[in-house]
Amino acid sequence: MRLFRLIKILVVTLRFGLDELILSHSRLRPLQQLICILLFWRRLHQSRGERLRLALEALGPIFVKFGQVLSTRRDLIPPDVADELSRLQDKVPHFPYAQVEQIIEASFNKPVHEVFGQFEQTPVASASVAQVHFANLPDGHPVAVKILRPNIAEVIEKDLQ
Incomplete structure (x- = not known):
């Protein structure tokens, strides 16, 4: 499994052009030029910060953290890269409401409409480990509900091995 994860990291690194960042040291420039020649078909139209952010999102929660x-x-990093990476604080792509509903119903052994008087389907924030939805309890009391991403514990455990 570790070999497959390492291969995925390498593929994502090359797909998002992170080799340019990693190999930017003057001693490694010939290696960077060789990779550019071998990957001539690759189109890198996004900024380096955006490519780094997208790569970290693709690699999962440990990398997002x-x-x-x-x-x-x-x-430590240029301002443009820091600005782009700051989007990882609460603007990670959210997971579908159908999964949110399944998680709530499995946790409470009740349908969502019995647990909450009202539940916003669109999250107000989404990050590496969870997303947050606004809701009202049956008595009308407003709450924020934090829903962990599906299988997040297993994903984190695999990355930490």
Whole structure:
């Protein structure tokens, strides 16, 4: 499994052109030029910050967390990259409401409409581990409901191995 994960990381790195960032040191420039020749078909029209953010999202929650931490270190990374990575704080693509509904119903052993008087289907925030929805309890009390991403514990455990 580790080999497959390593291959996925390599593929994502090349797909999003992160080799340009990794190999930008002057001693590695010949290797970078060779990769550019071998991957001549690749079109990199996004900024380096956007490509890095998209790659981290594609690699999963541990990598998104790394990007979140990195976004706060403007002393280590250029401002344009930090600005783009800051989008990982609460603008990660959300998972579908159907999955949210399944998670709530499995947790409470009741349909969503019995647990909440009203439940917003669109999340107000979505991050690497969870997303947040506004809702009202049956008595009308407003609440924010944090829903963990499906199978998040297994995904994190695999990445930490």
